[in-house]
Amino acid sequence: MMRIFALGLALFLVAGSAPVRAAAPDVDAAQLLFESAKDKVLKIRVVLNATQSQAAVGSGFLVSGDGLVVTNFHVVSDFLERPAEYTVEYVRHDGRTGPLRLINVDVIHDLALLRIRGRDLPHFRLVSHMLEKGERGYSLGNPHDLGLTIVEGTYSGLITESLYEHIHFTGAINPGMSGGPAITRDGEVFGVNVSRLVEAELVSFLVPVKFVRELLAATRDESATPEALLRRARDQILGAQNATLSRLLAAPLPTAALGGYRVPASVGEFMRCWGRAEDEQTKLYRASTQICSLEDAIFVFENVRTGWIDFEHTLLESRKLGWMRFYKLYETRFATVANPPPGLEEDFTEFRCRTEFVHNDSLMLRAAICLRAYKRLPGLYDLWMRAATLDAYDHGLQTTLTLLGVSFDNGERFAQRYLEAISRMK
Amino acid sequence: MFLELLDRAGEVRSRVRVSGLPFTIGRAYDNDLILDDPFVAPHHLRIERRDDGALELVDLGSRNGLYLVEPLQRVTRLALGADQRVRVGHTQLRLREANFPVEPEREDTMPWFSALDRPVFFLALLLAAGLLLWDAYVSAYDESATVQIVASVLAALLGTLAWAGVWAFIGRLATHHAGFYAHGAIALLGMTAIWVVYDLVGYLEFSLSLEDAQPFGLAAALGCLGAVIYGHLRLVSRLSARRAAATAGTVSGTLLGALLVVEFVASMAYSPDPDFSASLKAPLFRLSRGETLQQFVAGARALRVQVDAMRDQR
Numbered sequence: 001m002m003r004i005f006a007l008g009l010a011l012f013l014v015a016g017s018a019p020v021r022a023a024a025p026d027v028d029a030a031q032l033l034f035e036s037a038k039d040k041v042l043k044i045r046v047v048l049n050a051t052q053s054q055a056a057v058g059s060g061f062l063v064s065g066d067g068l069v070v071t072n073f074h075v076v077s078d079f080l081e082r083p084a085e086y087t088v089e090y091v092r093h094d095g096r097t098g099p100l101r102l103i104n105v106d107v108i109h110d111l112a113l114l115r116i117r118g119r120d121l122p123h124f125r126l127v128s129h130m131l132e133k134g135e136r137g138y139s140l141g142n143p144h145d146l147g148l149t150i151v152e153g154t155y156s157g158l159i160t161e162s163l164y165e166h167i168h169f170t171g172a173i174n175p176g177m178s179g180g181p182a183i184t185r186d187g188e189v190f191g192v193n194v195s196r197l198v199e200a201e202l203v204s205f206l207v208p209v210k211f212v213r214e215l216l217a218a219t220r221d222e223s224a225t226p227e228a229l230l231r232r233a234r235d236q237i238l239g240a241q242n243a244t245l246s247r248l249l250a251a252p253l254p255t256a257a258l259g260g261y262r263v264p265a266s267v268g269e270f271m272r273c274w275g276r277a278e279d280e281q282t283k284l285y286r287a288s289t290q291i292c293s294l295e296d297a298i299f300v301f302e303n304v305r306t307g308w309i310d311f312e313h314t315l316l317e318s319r320k321l322g323w324m325r326f327y328k329l330y331e332t333r334f335a336t337v338a339n340p341p342p343g344l345e346e347d348f349t350e351f352r353c354r355t356e357f358v359h360n361d362s363l364m365l366r367a368a369i370c371l372r373a374y375k376r377l378p379g380l381y382d383l384w385m386r387a388a389t390l391d392a393y394d395h396g397l398q399t400t401l402t403l404l405g406v407s408f409d410n411g412e413r414f415a416q417r418y419l420e421a422i423s424r425m426k
Numbered sequence: 427m428f429l430e431l432l433d434r435a436g437e438v439r440s441r442v443r444v445s446g447l448p449f450t451i452g453r454a455y456d457n458d459l460i461l462d463d464p465f466v467a468p469h470h471l472r473i474e475r476r477d478d479g480a481l482e483l484v485d486l487g488s489r490n491g492l493y494l495v496e497p498l499q500r501v502t503r504l505a506l507g508a509d510q511r512v513r514v515g516h517t518q519l520r521l522r523e524a525n526f527p528v529e530p531e532r533e534d535t536m537p538w539f540s541a542l543d544r545p546v547f548f549l550a551l552l553l554a555a556g557l558l559l560w561d562a563y564v565s566a567y568d569e570s571a572t573v574q575i576v577a578s579v580l581a582a583l584l585g586t587l588a589w590a591g592v593w594a595f596i597g598r599l600a601t602h603h604a605g606f607y608a609h610g611a612i613a614l615l616g617m618t619a620i621w622v623v624y625d626l627v628g629y630l631e632f633s634l635s636l637e638d639a640q641p642f643g644l645a646a647a648l649g650c651l652g653a654v655i656y657g658h659l660r661l662v663s664r665l666s667a668r669r670a671a672a673t674a675g676t677v678s679g680t681l682l683g684a685l686l687v688v689e690f691v692a693s694m695a696y697s698p699d700p701d702f703s704a705s706l707k708a709p710l711f712r713l714s715r716g717e718t719l720q721q722f723v724a725g726a727r728a729l730r731v732q733v734d735a736m737r738d739q740r
Contacts, residue, residue, distance in 0.1 A: 282569045321567065327708045328564045335704030345696035349736035352729045353702035357635055357716030364709070364716065366632075368702035369726050373733040381733070383726075384700050390709040408730050416723040 029185065033138050034150045036187055039122045041180060043091040043142045044071050044100065044114075046078045055086060059141035059180030060100075060114065061189065062123035063216065067116040070212055071179030072194055073105055073233075074299040076112050080105070080233070081301045081376070083226035090116060093148055103222040107233040108164055108240045109211040110194050110299060112179075113219055124181055126209050127188040131155045136185055137169060139193055139204075141177025151177075155190070158208070163244060163270045163296040163307075166205045167191045173204035182206050234377040237298060237306060238407055244294075244309075245410045253421040258290055259315040261389070261397045264421040266292050271309070285329060286317045298405065304347045306380070306405025311418075313399045323393035330396055334366075334388050341382055341402055349373045351384065362423040364390045369415060374405070383411040391424060429459060429473075432511065432518040444521075449473040451514070452486075465490050465515030473506075473521075481506040481521070490515055537660045537667070540608055547607040550614035551583070557618055558582050586613050597662035605661050612661075616654030620647045631705040635714035638703060644685060652678035 046056040058075030062068070069090070079086040079102065088100040104113040131137070135155045142148055153171020169182060173196045182191040191206025224232065256265035266273045273292040290313045297305040316333060318326040353370035367387035374380040383403040389396045401418050403411055427444040429451075442459055450457045454468035461470075467488035476482050483504040485492040491500045495511040495518065504512065511520045562575040590613040594606040627643030630636065656674035659665055665673070717725070 284567045284569060323708055325564045325567070327706070329567050331704070331706040332565075334706045337699060340699045343698040348698065349733045350697060351700040352732045352736075353700055354725050354729060355635070355637060355703035356722050356725065357712060357714050358719060358722040359716050360719050364712075366706055367722060368700070368704075369722070369729070370700035370702060371726055371729040371733050373730075373737040375737050378737065381730070386700075386702070388706055390712065393708060408727075412723050412726055415726070416719050419719050419722070 030138060030150050030152055033183065033185075033187055034140075034148075037124070037140055037150070037181075037183065038093045038148055040124050041093065041140050041142075041148055042069060042116075043145075043148070044069075044075055044179060045089050045091065046076060047087045047089060049085055049087055057142065057145045057176050058178040059176070059193065060090065061140070061179075061181040062116075062121055063126065063189070063212070064123055065120050067118045067121055068123075068216070069100065069114040069116060070181075070192060070215075071112050071114065072192065072207075073107050073110045073112045075179045076102055076114070077299065077301050080226055080230055088114065101222075102226065102229060103224065104215060104219040105229050105233050105236075106211060106215045107236050107298060107300060109207050109215075111192065111207060111211060111215050113215055115222065124183065124187070124189045126213060127184055127190040131184065131190055133157045137171070137182050137190065138185075139169065139171055139173055139177065139180060139182040139206075141173070141180030141193055143174035143176045145176050149177075153182075153202070153204070159205070163294060164240075164298075165208055165211075166194070167208050169204045169206045170202050171204055172202055230376065233300065234380060237300070237377070237380060237405055240298070241307060241406050242410060244307075245406065245414055249410075249413055249417055253417055255421050255423075256290070257425065258288065258313055258397065259317065259395060260425050261313075261315065262421070262423045262425055263290065263313045263397065263399060264292075264311050264418055265290075270294060270296070284318070284320045285326070286319060287314055287333075288317075289314045300377070301347065303342070303344050304374070306374075306382075308341075308402065308404040310402040311399070312402075313397060315397050316395060318394040321394070326394055330388065330398075334386070334398055337386075341384060341404060343372070343382075347375055348382065349375060351382075357390075358387070358419065360420055360422065365419070365422070366390055367419065371408075371411070379407060380405050381408050381411055382406075383415060385415050385418070387419065387422070389422070389424075397422070427524060428522050430520040430522060431461075432520055434518075436518075438520075444473065447473060447475050447481075451519075461515070461517050463515040463517045466517060470514050476505075483512060483521075488514070537657075539612060539657055540605060540661055542608040542611040544607050547611045547614070550611045550618070554586070554614040554618045555579060555583060557621060561621070582617075586610075586617050589613050593658045593662060600662050601664070608661055609658060612654055612657040616650055616657075619650040619653075623647055623650055628705045629707055629711055631703060632707040633711050633713040635716075636703065639705075641686070641689075645682060648678045648682045648685075651681070 040062045042060045044058045044060045045054045047053070048055045055078050056075060058071055060069045060071035063070050076088055079088050088102060089097055090100050091097045098116055100114040100116055102112060102114050133156060137153055137155045139151045139153060140148065151171050151173065153169050156168040156170050159166045159168050169191065173193050177193045180193045181189040182193060183189050190209050192212060194207050195205045197203040253264040254266065255262040271292050271294045273290060276289045278287040292311045294309040296307055298307040300306055314333065316330060321329065349372050351370040351372045353368050355368040358365045358367045365387045367385065370384040372382050383406060385401040386398070388398045399422060401415065403414055429442050429444050430438045431440045433439045449472065450469065451459045451461060451471040452469040453461055453463065453466050457469065469486050470488045471492060472484045472486055474482055474484060483492065483506055485502045492502065492504065493500055493513040494504060495513055506521050509522065511518055558579040559575065562578050566575055587610060590606065590609040593609040594604040598604040623646040624643050627639050627646060631639035652674045655677050656670050659670040659673055660667065
């Protein structure tokens with residue numbers, strides 16, 4: 001899933017892909033809605049103070065007459081990352097501009113609340129009823145900084161296999177529309193544009209409006225500094241991860257069979273698993289891989305996505321390899337880290353690892369556990385662990401756990417539970 | 427009596443018998459010894475016998491003068507002692523009497539490995555080829571890998587033989603003796619030793635569950651390289667065993683130092699990849715007892731202390 005995030009006008013490619021629609025009455029409806037909504041939608045710019053150039057562009061919308069504005073967290077994350085270097089400002093449809101003050105965030109659902117000065121401003125009402133699947137919706141925003149547009153689409157229900165609820169919207173949401181509202185035929189907001197599936201047509205996602213309502217309700221004090229808001233975001237990540245992991249840790253991890261082993265498998269319906277086999281006739285071994293991941297990455301900063309949980313198991317079986325050859329292969333596979341968690345020096349410390357022989361009830365393993373800290377979000381860690389079974393001479397299981405954005409205690413507990421769950425089948 | 431021309435290192439470059447006195451030295455052709463040194467005067471020096479019978483070196487009024495070498499000082503006349511060195515222009519001279527005591531003859535000790543010949547060479551070749559073949563075979567998991575295996579083994583062997591060939595060529599120039607088989611045997615055995623040592627360190631890292639044994643492997647491999655260079659040096663020169671060992675030690679020590687510096691610099695650069703001990707061998711090589719799950723996971727607390735310190739360092 002890729003977040004909408006427009007940096008200047010570099011992405012013209014996608015801009016031409018809007019759907020062609022024919023029905024004449026709808027054009028009129030969209031036209032009327034656009035007229036009534038255009039003064040309630042803002043373009044939001046994050047400006048780099050040093051050069052007065054815009055670092056990020058998104059959309060936002062007014063939800064109260066006294067100037068409360070909703071947008072996505074990821075639209076303003078640059079500012080939160082370096083509050084001294086950036087300024088957030090709005091541009092209205094008629095060209096008027098002004099400063100925006102960030103007053104609250106919900107990093108989990110990718111929402112931010114800002115305030116502009118004003119009184120009796122035109123604003124949206126939030127929808128109070130549930131939408132029906134197939135109901136028409138209109139998304140507003142500023143795609144690729146090309147000016148305010150309205151896009152027609154369909155409400156396609158809630159994504160339930162996801163950890164954090166999203167609305168599936170069938171419509172062309174493009175970079176730059178992030179933070180814009182999705183409204184009903186009556187002009188009431190039912191979602192906030194957030195992302196779309198790349199390599200797909202018109203599969204877009206909205207943040208359900210109930211989280212906007214919760215954010216509004218949770219905003220009592222508007223004096224929080226950007227530093228305090230960043231700490232709040234960190235606490236939200238820790239809280240959400242704690243809730244997720246507590247659910248996962250409430251019972252022993254469910255396992256699945258892989259060769260003669262049992263391995264940690266899909267936990268609940270919000271984790272997806274994929275299988276892959278390497279079984280070419282010319283190879284002297286067979287490899288079967290199972291990957292389960294919880295893909296609800298939380299956007300924190302441009303290069304920091306967190307909340308990712310990933311299990312990867314590879315069963316290696318010798319077809320015609322003697323044990324010396326098999327273990328050479330086994331070692332090469334163990335040493336190769338194909339997808340290490342990405343990260344930059346400004347965001348993360350390096351990983352520190354320790355490697356040991358570990359025995360659980362049924363198996364001897366060679367295991368490496370690695371840890372790194374988030375530099376700007378103290379208390380948050382990424383844990384990476386890889387283990388290989390050492391119980392046979394012609395087959396073995398190698399497994400990798402990636403746990404991004406957890407508290408140390410949760411990471412430790414989960415790592416132990418994970419290793420406990422690996423066993424030899426009786 | 428002999429007059430010796432020395433080079434900068436103090437080695438004799440040429441030697442003339444002082445047949446009669448007085449004996450003149452200079453750049454002009456009417457001298458007894460002609461020096462092709464532009465910093466020497468046409469008539470620079472004369473050796474004469476003083477009235478009391480002692481030999482004396484006299485500066486004939488040259489611009490650049492006559493210098494005693496130790497201690498360095500300019501002189502116009504110099505009574506010659508037993509083993510004295512002087513400098514005129516850029517030339518060093520030494521005067522020695524015919525009865526000057528010389529060192530006793532040195533025993534001709536060519537190192538034992540200079541006798542290595544065809545049988546040892548072919549044995550070493552067989553051993554190296556065998557090990558390389560085994561290594562390539564063990565690391566290939568494809569049914570059609572035979573060609574690659576053979577090609578990689580051939581490349582490694584030819585490389586080693588080319589190295590030995592270079593040494594043999596140097597030997598041919600320096601001592602008029604190529605000794606290719608001896609050089610070849612040394613190079614092949616050395617390469618085999620480096621390979622074995624490196625592999626052994628990998629096994630050690632696994633067996634004893636060491637976190638990172640790579641620096642030891644590097645040091646051991648460079649020790650082998652030092653021994654190889656020592657062998658080659660002894661064969662191509664008349665260096666004494668001590669001098670050859672010192673040179674070989676310096677070369678491999680410098681190489682080790684350089685590699686460690688490179689490693690250190692690389693470790694200073696930020697890398698997002700987890701860097702763990704990836705040595706993984708068959709279960710029978712495990713010597714370390716291992717930890718329980720609780721111990722292992724609790725061990726991560728030390729990692730937390732480390733990364734917290736790295737985070738707070740700024």
